[in-house]
Amino acid sequence: xxxxxxxxxxxxxxxxxxxxxxxxxxxxxxxxxxxxxxxxxxxxxxxxxxxxxxxxxxxxxxxxxxxxxxxxxxxxxxxxxxxxxxxxxxxxxxxxxxxxxxxxxxxxxxxxxxxxxxxxxxxxxxxxxxxxxxxxxxxxxxxxxxxxxxxxxxxxxxxxxxxxxxxxxxxxxxxxxxxxxxxxxxxxxxxxxxxxxxxxxxxxxxxxxxxxxxxxxxxxxxxxxxxxxxxxxxxxxxxxxxxxxxxxx
Amino acid sequence: xxxxxxxxxxxxxxxxxxxxxxxxxxxxxxxxxxxxxxxxxxxxxxxxxxxxxxxxxxxxxxxxxxxxxxxxxxxxxxxxxxxxxxxxxxxxxxxxxxxxxxxxxxxxxxxxxxxxxxxxxxxxxxxxxxxxxxxxxxxx
Numbered sequence: 332x333x334x335x336x337x338x339x340x341x342x343x344x345x346x347x348x349x350x351x352x353x354x355x356x357x358x359x360x361x362x363x364x365x366x367x368x369x370x371x372x373x374x375x376x377x378x379x380x381x382x383x384x385x386x387x388x389x390x391x392x393x394x395x396x397x398x399x400x401x402x403x404x405x406x407x408x409x410x411x412x413x414x415x416x417x418x419x420x421x422x423x424x425x426x427x428x429x430x431x432x433x434x435x436x437x438x439x440x441x442x443x444x445x446x447x448x449x450x451x452x453x454x455x456x457x458x459x460x461x462x463x464x465x466x467x468x469x470x471x472x473x474x475x476x477x478x479x480x481x482x483x484x485x486x487x488x489x490x491x492x493x494x495x496x497x498x499x500x501x502x503x504x505x506x507x508x509x510x511x512x513x514x515x516x517x518x519x520x521x522x523x524x525x526x527x528x529x530x531x532x533x534x535x536x537x538x539x540x541x542x543x544x545x546x547x548x549x550x551x552x553x554x555x556x557x558x559x560x561x562x563x564x565x566x567x568x569x570x571x572x573x574x575x576x577x578x579x580x
Numbered sequence: 581x582x583x584x585x586x587x588x589x590x591x592x593x594x595x596x597x598x599x600x601x602x603x604x605x606x607x608x609x610x611x612x613x614x615x616x617x618x619x620x621x622x623x624x625x626x627x628x629x630x631x632x633x634x635x636x637x638x639x640x641x642x643x644x645x646x647x648x649x650x651x652x653x654x655x656x657x658x659x660x661x662x663x664x665x666x667x668x669x670x671x672x673x674x675x676x677x678x679x680x681x682x683x684x685x686x687x688x689x690x691x692x693x694x695x696x697x698x699x700x701x702x703x704x705x706x707x708x709x710x711x712x713x714x715x716x717x718x719x720x
Binding site: 541544 | 594595596597598600604605607608610611614618674677678679680685686
């Protein structure tokens, strides 16, 4: 006799529903399944109309983020066995507009990500023949933690500040900006600081810390934000206030 | 694809944004503790307002030193001290995470930064306390 788990899923069809509703499915329990397997089972065997995002199934692509029993999780890395007795309630990531069922609109996040220019900026590019931009192990270690971000947006779903103020640049974008600001090959920090130090940037964050708790990759965006706050003030005081002509280049 | 067609493909008919609600901070223990941490500042401000009032009273000759049987004042002070320490400890606990003191191409270990922060708090408290006790003793 197979064991079953009740999986309650938020459904929303923009063409027929004014607001979301919940639907419960009975999914067979398997010790080795992750939550995404249960959702895929629903899609394949029980209800083909269910919409959700997923891709790699190994915690790399960051597309299967959903709220599992109220907490933002990568469903491909969240085991069904941890919810065997509690039951499962699957919802789309909080703080984002829902397009359909478990699919959220990520346009706002993508625009914010692009605004911090998460790539290496050089004032003058070396010709390819000049060779690589070399780094020591210590130089790599300065930013390695922040480079683990997979843009899964769980940090945005966990952040009540972003929930209240959608203008907030948000944890992942700031963590990625910091990743490049700390990179010894990069020379674009002055371009990024205009976005980071704006009123919608680092100063919106009141250090709830849930972004770091939710991050499946240990990126610690809260740390990145607080360090950026300190460096921004330090740079302003030391550079612009205390040094003659410090605010000029 | 034309702009109009592209717009119709990429733009959903309608989206639903779930409201956060005023009770969001009651939904998780971590959110609740965050609100407690932020609320500690209320008690710090309350004590500072009382302190400024006493300074003004001193200036206008209406100052009366609190006595040891003024239990309301003692309770108020203890509550304010508790939340001030809570605020200070939660803040300084993060100093090792936030402050990066460069030493060559490395950084001072976080535990050393945190130790210095707590050491500084202890130093300021002891020295400040000693000065205040001394000033009270000599009744300037």
